[in-house]
Structures are given as C-alpha cells and as structure tokens.
Amino acid sequence: MITFGEYIKPKSIEEAYESFKLKKNATIIGGGCYIRLGNRRIGLAIDLCDAGLNYINETDDTIEIGAMTTFRELETNNLLASHFGTMISDSVKHIIGVQLRNIITIGATVFSKYGFSDPVTAFLALDAELVLYNGGEISLEEYLKEEDRRKDILEKIVLSKNIDKAVFQSMRNSQVDYAILNAAVSKKDNKIRIAVGARPRTATLAYEAMKYINSNEINEESAYRAGEIAAQELTFGSNTRGSAEYRKELCKVLVKRAIMEVSK
Ligand SMILES: Cc1cc2nc3c(=O)[nH]c(=O)nc-3n(C[C@H](O)[C@H](O)[C@H](O)COP(=O)(O)OP(=O)(O)OC[C@H]3O[C@@H](n4cnc5c(N)ncnc54)[C@H](O)[C@@H]3O)c2cc1C
Structure with missing residues (x-):
C-alpha cells in the first residue's frame, strides 16, 4: 500500500518544483499507476494533474508533448498520426487496456527510463529532445545514458516534424x-x-x-x-x-x- 503524508496539486510546474526541491521525501505523481504498485510512505506527494502539462502542440518545426499527456492521447492524436504515422500509437496501444492508458503519463515513463518501456524506444528512434524544468534541454539519447536519477521534473518532449x-x-x-x-x-x-x-x-x-x-x-x-x-x-x-x-x-x-x- 502507498500512503501520503501531504498531497498537493500545484497549478504550475514552477510551483511544483518549488515544493519538490524543499522536501527530501517529496515525490512527483504523474498518472500514479506505477507508483501505486509498491509499498511506500511518501511524505509529500506532488500531483502534476493541474500543472498545465497535458497537451500536444505544434510549432513550425516541432511537436511538443507535455509530460502529463496520457498514453491514450498518444494513441489517438491526429497531429501525431499525421507526422509519424502509426508509430507512436503502435508503441502504446498494447499496454494493458484503455482505462489504464487513459491515466498513464508519458512524462513519468520517459523520466523513469523504465527498461520495459515501449514508447521510450519509439521516442529514441525519433531523436526526441527532453525539457527538464531545472536541467533544461537534453536529448533523450544522452538522458538515457545517465546513471544517476536527477531530482527534477520533466516538462515536455519535443519531436522534430521532418521524419520521412x-x-x-x-x-x-x-x-x-x-x-x-x-x-x-x-x-x-x-x-x-x-x-x-x-x-x-x-x-x-x-x-x-x-x-x-x-x-x-x-x-x-x-x-x-x-x-x-x-x-x-x-x-x-x-x-x-x-x-x-x-x-x-x-x-x-x-x-x-x-x-x-x-x-x-
Ligand atoms: C500494470 C501495468 C502494466 C504496464 N505495462 C507496460 C508495457 O507493457 N509497456 C510499457 O511501455 N509500459 C508499461 N507500463 C508502464 C507504464 O507505461 C508507465 O511507465 C507507468 O505506469 C508510469 O506512468 P505513470 O503516469 O503511472 O507514473 P507514476 O506512477 O505517477 O510515476 C512513476 C515515476 O515517475 C515519476 N514522475 C512522474 N511524472 C514525472 C515527471 N513529469 N517528471 C519527473 N518524474 C516524474 C514519479 O515520481 C515516479 O517515480 C505498465 C504499467 C502498469 C501499471
């Protein structure tokens, strides 16, 4: 079972990071699906659900995917399909069921570098760039090579549009x-x-x-x-x-x- 001492829903990533850096046992909550599988007491749970990180936006050259975007959105989004065909959808559509995919977030998956991950492999082939709130920009390729876990919050994933x-x-x-x-x-x-x-x-x-x-x-x-x-x-x-x-x-x-x- 997982228990929280305190639970907050910051309205922005700035606010989330301020609380995160102050408390040693603070933990970021994305969809909460993976974290709840363990037995743990979390002093301060910082839920990003209201921090404005659930979006898929287009710029001239890129597509930006907010960290709180769910797998179901990755699976069904037309903008992603128009630039990457079925590739991103194919990487998430097998994961358990629609209810779970409606909750699981891409930010948690990428930040945690899970070895079993399907979308991380897809994003690596797409040469994704990450934007970390404190650490700034880093390529997914370099990020995956880092051994230590950063105390940071993943804000978004940026994909170049010009993939054949x-x-x-x-x-x-x-x-x-x-x-x-x-x-x-x-x-x-x-x-x-x-x-x-x-x-x-x-x-x-x-x-x-x-x-x-x-x-x-x-x-x-x-x-x-x-x-x-x-x-x-x-x-x-x-x-x-x-x-x-x-x-x-x-x-x-x-x-x-x-x-x-x-x-x-
Ligand atoms: C039953 C089950 C089966 C699964 N099967 C598959 C599978 O076949 N293939 C696959 O690829 N994946 C699979 N997954 C994993 C899933 O894809 C996600 O990786 C996982 O659930 C984490 O997403 P979440 O939103 O639930 O994260 P959470 O549980 O909320 O968080 C996970 C970790 O990420 C941290 N975190 C969350 N958001 C951020 C952020 N923005 N910045 C920094 N840290 C953050 C949290 O502190 C925590 O340590 C499965 C998960 C479950 C529960």
Missing part, C-alpha cells in the same frame, strides 16, 4: 504483456536510426547497425545484416519473459522488419 517514416515493432507473449523485445526505426533525410528496448534494459541506439545500413543500399539482405550487427553490438539479459539468447534472435528479426518497413 517511422516504425515500431515488438514481440510479446500475449497481447497485453510487457514486450520481450521492442525495436523502432525512423528515416529522416534518408538516414536510418535504430533503437532497441526491453532488452530488458533501457532502450539504446544500435550505432554499428546504423553505420552499416546508412552506408549500404537497403534491401532484404542488408536489412538482415543490420539486424545481425545490432544483435552483436547490444547486450541482452534474461528474465521470466525470455532468455538473452532469444532476445538476440528477436533483435535480428525486429530490426530487419522495421528497416524494410520504413524503406517501403
């Missing part, structure tokens, strides 16, 4: 289970970007595979070779969903499929 095509792939034991492995590939200015996640570690780019595929013509053979290179360069672990060896084999297939699909 993007694809998300995953393998699951059943429709609503966590992915055994996921992969996402984007194409921008004829450059392919490959992300692999649920290894079960945090998503990462497959740098060697990207180097290979971006210097070769794309066909069935080179796409498969890129999958093999990704499987070779990345590390995989075992858990109840699948062994490291199985994940390695899946990596070859998912990366190849995603490359072929973005190249159609």
